Amino acid sequence: MISTTRPRWLTITGLRHFLEHQFIRYRATWRSTVISSLLFPIFFLVTIGFGLGSQIDDTSSLGTTDYASFVGPGVLATVAMLQAGGLSLWPTLGAIKWEGTYQAALATPLTAAELATGHILWIGIRVLVGASLYLSVLVMFGIATSPLAALAPLAAALTGLAFAAPLSAFTATREKDSSFGPINRVGLTPMFLFSGAFFPVSQLPDTVEWFSRAMPVWHGVALSRGLITGTIGWFGAVGHTAYLLLWILVGWLFAVRTFTARLSS
Amino acid sequence: MRPNSLRHLGLAATIGAMVRPVEATKLTKKFGDFVAVNGIDFTVEPGETFSLLGPNGAGKSSTMKMVSTVSPITSGSLTVLGADPQLDGRNIRQRMGVVPQEDNLDLELTVRENLVIYARYFGISWAAARALSNDLLQFAQLTERADAQVESLSGGMKRRLTIARALVNEPELLLLDEPTTGLDPQARHLLWERLYTLKERGVTLLLTTHYMDEAEQLADRLVIMDQGSIAAEGRPSELIASHVSKEVLELRFPAHPDGTRNRPEGLDRHGFRVELLPDRVLVYADDGEAALQTFRNNGVAPSASMVRRATLEDVFLALT
Numbered sequence: 111m112i113s114t115t116r117p118r119w120l121t122i123t124g125l126r127h128f129l130e131h132q133f134i135r136y137r138a139t140w141r142s143t144v145i146s147s148l149l150f151p152i153f154f155l156v157t158i159g160f161g162l163g164s165q166i167d168d169t170s171s172l173g174t175t176d177y178a179s180f181v182g183p184g185v186l187a188t189v190a191m192l193q194a195g196g197l198s199l200w201p202t203l204g205a206i207k208w209e210g211t212y213q214a215a216l217a218t219p220l221t222a223a224e225l226a227t228g229h230i231l232w233i234g235i236r237v238l239v240g241a242s243l244y245l246s247v248l249v250m251f252g253i254a255t256s257p258l259a260a261l262a263p264l265a266a267a268l269t270g271l272a273f274a275a276p277l278s279a280f281t282a283t284r285e286k287d288s289s290f291g292p293i294n295r296v297g298l299t300p301m302f303l304f305s306g307a308f309f310p311v312s313q314l315p316d317t318v319e320w321f322s323r324a325m326p327v328w329h330g331v332a333l334s335r336g337l338i339t340g341t342i343g344w345f346g347a348v349g350h351t352a353y354l355l356l357w358i359l360v361g362w363l364f365a366v367r368t369f370t371a372r373l374s375s
Numbered sequence: 376m377r378p379n380s381l382r383h384l385g386l387a388a389t390i391g392a393m394v395r396p397v398e399a400t401k402l403t404k405k406f407g408d409f410v411a412v413n414g415i416d417f418t419v420e421p422g423e424t425f426s427l428l429g430p431n432g433a434g435k436s437s438t439m440k441m442v443s444t445v446s447p448i449t450s451g452s453l454t455v456l457g458a459d460p461q462l463d464g465r466n467i468r469q470r471m472g473v474v475p476q477e478d479n480l481d482l483e484l485t486v487r488e489n490l491v492i493y494a495r496y497f498g499i500s501w502a503a504a505r506a507l508s509n510d511l512l513q514f515a516q517l518t519e520r521a522d523a524q525v526e527s528l529s530g531g532m533k534r535r536l537t538i539a540r541a542l543v544n545e546p547e548l549l550l551l552d553e554p555t556t557g558l559d560p561q562a563r564h565l566l567w568e569r570l571y572t573l574k575e576r577g578v579t580l581l582l583t584t585h586y587m588d589e590a591e592q593l594a595d596r597l598v599i600m601d602q603g604s605i606a607a608e609g610r611p612s613e614l615i616a617s618h619v620s621k622e623v624l625e626l627r628f629p630a631h632p633d634g635t636r637n638r639p640e641g642l643d644r645h646g647f648r649v650e651l652l653p654d655r656v657l658v659y660a661d662d663g664e665a666a667l668q669t670f671r672n673n674g675v676a677p678s679a680s681m682v683r684r685a686t687l688e689d690v691f692l693a694l695t
Contacts, residue, residue, distance in 0.1 A: 118465075127496045134492055135483045210479025216445060217473035217541075218496035219465045374446055375406075 119223045128220060128228030129235070147240035151189040152247060155182050158308060172310065174339060182253040183338040184307025186244055186262060187269045187330035190237045191305070194270030195298045197233045198277035199290040205229070206282055206372060216373055226282075226369035230275050230362060237270030238263050248338060256340025265337055268354040269330025273298075275361025282368035306331045326357045394457040396421060396548040396579045397442055401451035404437045411437040413603035414451060419548075424570075424580040426590045428687065429600035430695065435583035436476060438600075439552045442581065443473045456548060469497060472541030476552040478533045480525045486536060487512065487521040494543040507543060514569065515539035531562025535569065542573075549573065551582040555589060567592050587687035597687075601695040611687055619689040620648075622663035626656040626670070626677040639675055650692050657689065 136143075155178065163177030174180040205212050212225060241263035248254040254262070277293075304311065304322045311322040322328050333350040336342025397419040404412040412434040419425040427435045440446035442455055444464035453460055455467050480489050487508050494504035512518045515535040520528065528536065534554065541549060554570070555563040570593055574580060584590055590597050591611050598608045607614055628638045642656060643649045647666055650657040656677075660666035663682030670677070 123498065127498075130495055131481075131492050134488060135481065138483055209482070210475075210477060211481050213445075213475065214479040214481070214493070214540075215496060217443060217468060217471075217475070218493065218544075219469045219498070220496055221465060 119221050120227060121224065124220050124224035125228050125231065127218075128215065128224060129232060131215070132228070132232045143236075144239065144243065147189075147193060147236075148243045148247070150193075151185045151240075151244045154185045154189070155247070155251075159185070173341065178251070179253045179339065180335070181308060182248050182251070183262065183335040184305065184331045186241055186248070186266050186338070187334040188302045188305050188307045188327060189244070190241055190266035190270040190330065191273050191327045192298060192302060193240060194233050194237050194274040195277055195294070197236060198274045199281055199293065200287060202229070202278050202281040203284060203287055203290075206369075207285075212373060222370040222373050223366045225373070226278070226365045227362065229369070230271060230278055230365060233274040233278070234267045234271045237274075238267040241266035245338075254338045256338060258336075258340050258342065259338040262334050262337045265330060265333040265351075268351065268358065269327060269334070272326035272330070272354045272357035272361070275358050275365055277361075279361055279364035279368045282365065282372045301325050301327050304328075326354055329353045394421070395419065395454075396456055397425075397581060398454045399438075399442075399451065400453075402438070402441065402448060402453050403450045404434070404441060404446065405449045410603050412441070415598070415600070415603075415605050417598050417605065417608065419579060419581055420596075422577045422579055423595040424574050424582065424593050426594035426597035427581075427583040427600055428585070428587070428590045428594075428597050428691065429583075429606075430585055432602075433600040434603040435600055436552055439550055439581070439583055443471070443550055444468055469544065470547050472544065472546035472549040474538050474541045474549070474551040474554055476556070478537045480533060480537060480540070482524070482526050485522050485524060486517055486528070489525060489536060490540055490543060493540045497544040499543065504543070511539040511542060514542070514572075516565075529562070531558050531565065534558060534562070534566060538566070538569065546578065548579045548581065551580060553583055553585070555584070555586065563589075587691060591687050599691060599694055606694040607690065614687065614690045615685050618693050619685040620659040621661045621685060623683055623685050623689055624658040624660055624663040624666050625681045625683065626658065626667075626675075627654070627679040628656070629678045642670075642675065645669055645673055645675075648693075650689075652692075657692070659685070659689070659693075 159178035159181035163181065166177045169175065169177055169180065172180040215225060216222060245254060245259060245262055249259070304314070304318070305325070305327040306322060311319045311328060314322060329350040332346065333342070333354070336346055395418055397417070399415060399417050401414045401416065402412060403410070403414050415434075415438070417425070427438060429435050437446065441448050441453055441460065444455065444460035444467050447461060456470055458467050460467055481492070484492065490508040490511050491501070491504045494507055495501070499507065508521075509518075512521050515538065517532060517536060517539070520532065525533065525536070538551070538554070551570070555566055558566065567589070570580065574593070580593070582593065594611060596608070596610055597614070599606045599614070607618060609617070628636050631637055638651075638656065642651070646669070648659045650659075658666055658670075667680055667682065
């Protein structure tokens with residue numbers, strides 16, 4: 111007879127099994143993805159941080175000693191957003207629609223809620239790995255000076271999750287990838303440029319500035335920069351973290367719903 | 376394969392013999408206004424092989440998705456292994472195996488990794504999963520390909536691996552949706568033999584197919600589905616006995632130059648039930664040779680004729 115106790119819809123065991131599976135899959139491809147996810151932020155650091163930065167004499171309004179120290183930490187959070195955004199679009203639709211591995215997992219005791227949660231967590235882990243490697247580059251260049259910098263990869267992971275959760279929830283409602291290009295061009299790319307990674311958003315017109323500050327990526331940039339340069343206060347740290355967690359929570363709740371609906375049809 | 380390997384498979388079914396693996400009453404599935412499954416009743420008994428037979432779009436796969444706890448039922452009632460798929464999905468899936476219509480193996484993993492990782496989802500330890508994978512690779516006759524990438528396997532091998540994967544948790548009930556669709560004849564026969572082995576061990580099989588020979592080979596009982604409803608139910612031999620004659624006479628007529636067949640009018644006026652197919656005419660008769668003589672005596676001159684035993688295909692054509 112089947113046990114009469116009602117099974118729970120979300121368990122640590124289920125998440126662990128899902129993540130084990132992803133780790134085994136990742137073993138085959140991790141080299142190429144790790145190298146590209148490390149080179150990508152280094153390109154920004156070198157060209158904009160050092161290249162463009164060499165033309166900037168007065169950094170007093172930035173609060174850092176040089177421009178690279180301003181851009182380097184900002185790139186940590188914005189690249190986290192771009193990486194998480196990318197993983198939440200095509201690869202997510204692929205896993206749900208074409209590969210069939212998610213359907214296969216749902217023929218096991220795994221629940222759709224565990225699958226949605228594990229899917230988002232796995233993106234967070236990928237971001238965490240990339241951010242940790244990039245942080246070591248910032249340490250090498252003498253940009254990461256504060257001991258608090260050790261927490262910056264977590265800030266990057268939270269930033270990534272704040273996009274991975276709602277975007278994965280959205281992707282689970284899609285049949286085609288036609289909206290993904292526009293999301294990249296008029297969603298993620300402008301957020302990248304207006305994130306405060308390259309200049310303080312206080313330079314922007316008021317309405318644009320407030321729009322920037324409402325985006326989770328601005329909070330990720332501020333949090334990462336504050337940790338890496340050691341300038342963050344308690345109020346800022348808690349506030350930015352809480353705002354990112356709010357996006358993650360709401361996005362995750364939507365993702366559980368949309369993954370469940372999609373994978374039960 | 377080793378004589379003792381996988382012998383445990385049938386045990387659970389024997390112990391659970393009091394519980395019917397599947398009981399469906401007025402089971403209905405709607406997608407908007409479209410009724411995919413229209414109030415069907417069926418019961419699968421422990422240890423038997425039960426088949427849902429029908430053309431594409433008959434509602435077989437929708438039924439399977441409800442039984443596999445993936446798709447919620449619209450109305451009626453359904454119990455699987457004695458439990459409600461809506462409320463106890465996780466517990467049911469722990470004791471059930473599912474072979475989907477499309478192979479959904481993990482193409483990034485090797486053959487063995489597919490089995491081991493899948494076993495982990497059922498809470499089987501790494502060590503036990505690796506040991507189990509040896510038995511399952513032997514069952515699927517894939518031992519030599521254990522470390523190959525799944526992508527390099529033939530269609531028949533992928534199918535056998537998908538079936539082996541569905542056995543990692545020693546299921547009491549195995550669901551197979553169109554298990555041999557797209558396979559060549561050798562691969563089909565090998566797969567039937569593997570499924571027959573499971574059946575001999577007492578595993579309850581619920582399978583859908585649109586192949587008559589497959590149902591005839593494997594099924595103890597079957598239902599014929601058409602447009603969401605059950606058109607007939609019974610043992611293969613019973614269905615043949617009650618819905619068609621013992622023998623079938625096939626008549627062929629020459630083609631006109633315009634492509635139509637030069638068939639005489641009124642073939643159904645000679646005392647036999649006939650079925651007009653595009654390429655031939657089926658005549659249901661208990662004595663096919665005598666029927667052919669009757670036609671000839673009445674001036675019907677087919678270009679070719681054949682008498683054969685009635686099959687489920689004839690039942691199918693008669694009912695749908």
